[in-house]
Amino acid sequence: MTAITLQSTLTCPECGHSETLEMPQDACQWFFECKGCGAILRPKPGDCCVYCSYGTVACPPIQRGSSCCS
Structure with missing residues (x-):
């Protein structure tokens, strides 16, 4: 089994600001x-x-191969 990466760096398409954050393990973040x-x-x-x-990095549910977040 492949390890799930929990950190991802988000980059704003408006201003280019980047921030490394820990993603929720069992849900998607819509905003x-x-x-x-x-x-x-x-x-x-x-x-x-x-x-x-x-x-x-894609969210953990997608990394696990789920077709969609719940």
Whole structure:
């Protein structure tokens, strides 16, 4: 079994601010407020969460091979 990575670096598409965060292990995060510019990040169409859209690592449920976050 492959280890699940719990940290991902989110990069704001508005201002470029990056922040490394610990992801929830069993859920998706649908909103995130950028600490650089205050923009509210939401998943891109087809992605389940902000980590899958703007992070360096997909969320843990996707890493485990789940088709969707619950």
